[in-house]
Amino acid sequence: MTFARKRVTAFAALAVAAAVALTGCAGSTDGGGDGGGDGADASITFLPKNLGNPYFDTSSEGGKKAVEEFGGTFSEVGPAEATPDAQVSYINTATQQGVGALVVSANDPQAICDALNEARDAGVKVVTFDSDTNTDCRDLFINQADSEGIAKVQIDLIADQIGGAGEIAILSASANATNQNAWIELMEEYVASEYPDITIVETVYGDDDDQTSFDKTAALLQTHPDLKGIVSPTTVGIAAAARYLSTSDFKGQVALTGLGTPNQMREYVEDGTVTAFALWNPADLGYLAAYAAQALIAGDISGEEGDTFEAGDLGEYTVGADGVVLLGDPFVFDADNIGDFDF
Numbered sequence: 001m002t003f004a005r006k007r008v009t010a011f012a013a014l015a016v017a018a019a020v021a022l023t024g025c026a027g028s029t030d031g032g033g034d035g036g037g038d039g040a041d042a043s044i045t046f047l048p049k050n051l052g053n054p055y056f057d058t059s060s061e062g063g064k065k066a067v068e069e070f071g072g073t074f075s076e077v078g079p080a081e082a083t084p085d086a087q088v089s090y091i092n093t094a095t096q097q098g099v100g101a102l103v104v105s106a107n108d109p110q111a112i113c114d115a116l117n118e119a120r121d122a123g124v125k126v127v128t129f130d131s132d133t134n135t136d137c138r139d140l141f142i143n144q145a146d147s148e149g150i151a152k153v154q155i156d157l158i159a160d161q162i163g164g165a166g167e168i169a170i171l172s173a174s175a176n177a178t179n180q181n182a183w184i185e186l187m188e189e190y191v192a193s194e195y196p197d198i199t200i201v202e203t204v205y206g207d208d209d210d211q212t213s214f215d216k217t218a219a220l221l222q223t224h225p226d227l228k229g230i231v232s233p234t235t236v237g238i239a240a241a242a243r244y245l246s247t248s249d250f251k252g253q254v255a256l257t258g259l260g261t262p263n264q265m266r267e268y269v270e271d272g273t274v275t276a277f278a279l280w281n282p283a284d285l286g287y288l289a290a291y292a293a294q295a296l297i298a299g300d301i302s303g304e305e306g307d308t309f310e311a312g313d314l315g316e317y318t319v320g321a322d323g324v325v326l327l328g329d330p331f332v333f334d335a336d337n338i339g340d341f342d343f
């Protein structure tokens with residue numbers, strides 16, 4: 001219904017944003033935002049769920065671009081594995097260094113809260129992005145898209161790809177990830193209310209690790225011989241599942257969708273393993289998170305509902321309920337448009 005129209009709008013916005021955000025920092029002066037001037041002491045540390053994930057490489061690129069625009073200092077640190085408390089030591093180090101802000105995607109809603117609150121007591125602003133903590137351990141959460149919309153787009157895609165009936169399974173990231181768990185719960189509710197002929201037979205966890213995700217895909221297909229489709233709401237999971245399917249007898253027989261980056265999924269769309277999947281622009285997400293952090297450091301906002309701030313090329317944003325700032329809508333990629341994107 002409205003989705004087709006949204007796609008067009010989001011497409012235009014993303015194409016422009018991708019061009020802007022991914023050309024690097026060359027020639028970029030202040031993009032009209034008025035954060036400049038008081039950004040000199042803005043040292044901002046990005047802490048993704050783990051390192052080595054192209055999704056977070058791209059969000060950090062966006063963050064770095066923003067920090068360079070407002071004249072702060074950017075750094076990125078993170079653990080090798082996306083486990084619940086692996087980020088604690090990085091948070092403690094940033095606190096000791098007295099950085100201006102931490103920008104964190106959480107592997108667990110609670111496990112890093114004490115460390116984050118110690119950082120805040122020491123004057124560090126805490127912005128979560130992508131995967132939130134509990135609300136009392138951060139100043140703001142930069143949400144990539146409305147969770148209901150993220151759940152709906154993935155289920156509508158798989159339903160379309162399997163003809164609206166049959167067994168499906170979910171290949172998630174790590175078992176405690178706030179973002180995937182919220183989306184999975186909403187996907188289950190949405191299937192129950194909208195698609196009575198679809199059954200979610202199992203949810204497995206690939207831990208946002210390529211090999212684990214690959215192995216879990218193989219196991220799912222063995223365990224459930226009638227499986228019609230897999231939904232993987234993680235860029236690591238969907239790419240590993242696509243790689244498995246692409247050289248197996250299940251290619252073209254078992255549908256796969258979820259959340260992926262165009263660069264990781266391109267070959268599987270081109271070889272017919274995957275027809276369509278969704279995401280937002282991670283570069284924009286990092287860019288917005290960095291501007292939000294800078295606005296907190298500068299004292300332009302405190303994170304209260306109704307606070308507004310300028311996010312460079314992305315324009316003005318308003319803080320919503322529970323300290324959440326929303327980037328935009330998810331976007332669907334398929335064979336017709338995937339060539340337009342490079343991230």
Ligand code: RAM
Nearest residue numbers: 055173233234235236259
């Ligand atoms: C992976 C991570 C990230 C998630 C994306 C969709 O890269 O789990 O948190 O937002 O997938």
